[in-house]
Amino acid sequence: MGTEITLSLNGVDIDYGKNRYWKSHHWLFPPGSLTDIEYRYANDAVETKPGFQTTLNETGFRLRHLGYSLQETRTKFDAAVRRWNRTADLQLSFEDFRSALTSIDFGTLTPADMKTFIWDFRSYVRSLLATWDTDDAGLEDFIASLDFAITLRALADRAASGPLPLRWHHQDLVESGWVALEDLTDIDRQTYVIDHTRLYGRLQDHAGKTTVKGFDAWLAGNGLPKMTAYSKANSDGTVTPETTTLPTAVRNMIHHPENPNNVLSDEDLRESVESLLRVVKALPTPLPGLA
Incomplete structure (x- = not known):
């Protein structure tokens, strides 16, 4: 059986x-x-x-x-x-x-x-x-x-x-x-990438922030630490080190797969989704259409 x-x-x-x-x-x-x-x-x-x-x-x-x-x-x-x-x-x-x-x-x-x-x-x-x-x-x-x-x-x-x-x-x-x-x-990586992209975007719209930098500051103001290292690839071939919240670093790695200077682990992807969910849960009002 x-x-x-x-x-x-x-x-x-x-x-x-x-x-x-x-x-x-x-x-x-x-x-x-x-x-x-x-x-x-x-x-x-x-x-x-x-x-x-x-x-x-x-x-x-x-x-x-x-x-x-x-x-x-x-x-x-x-x-x-x-x-x-x-x-x-x-x-x-x-x-x-x-x-x-x-x-x-x-x-x-x-x-x-x-x-x-x-x-x-x-x-x-x-x-x-x-x-x-x-x-x-x-x-x-x-x-x-x-x-x-x-x-x-x-x-x-x-x-x-x-x-x-x-x-x-x-x-x-x-x-x-x-x-x-x-x-x-184990996570379904493809599904988690889609979930992260969707949730990050919806939260950014909710926060009314038109730039990634501005939204990252909003996330930090809502309890997420800016402690994640991210290496930004510049058009001239140089690399600029940045420190952001985990969701923003993950967002950047998803949106810039051509950048070879960062590696997105399954565990970071999972934790980033969970951190965004914690931010959503703490909001005074639900995200539109998701109550």
Whole structure:
């Protein structure tokens, strides 16, 4: 049967993988989320092992600011339906999909409720969308292929579910030798570059700063230290050493890949995104469109 790795919301598994076939959910969890959590097995056995835990509210915040605002999520969903309908006829709108997902009360839903669906959350979602489950729709396969972050983003829109615990149960996969913890926590570099560029730009617009230097000063004024060395390549071939905040140094390295004098590590890229998220969280008002 294989060794499972599962994502659960308030004790109900909502996504899973096995052995070498799994999707990383590490980016959904803020730093410091690794803790001891409960793992439930057959015959009501319960063990405590390391796992990642946060609240759906916290994950919703990360989703909104890392490419899954409401409008971005709608656009991704609509694009997925258009691609699907090249060979199918699925008439499901994002609004109807989101309405079905936000109708789920995870405060009362239990693993026992999933037995009818062979403990497969996607099958449960399909049952909520029965109106659109026509012969030509291919709904079951569409749900299985859909970017799970879209589903999770819709779930996060139910306010009552916000305080509930989201947990990623990974330890069995590690103990079985299928993965190392580092495999689970590695970043998707391309996605992080896009996320960083988007978030840096949105914050700069919010700050009303038209220059990188001015925005870097704004970041410093909002708690980010100017301690990161960056080597600026000049047109005459000389190099000017600069000291900026980490996000500005990372921004410069992304925007100037032709400059061979700096190396952008995965860890600096990850930490820079996290530092920008901390700045956003401390703002007195949310960024436009991301509340």
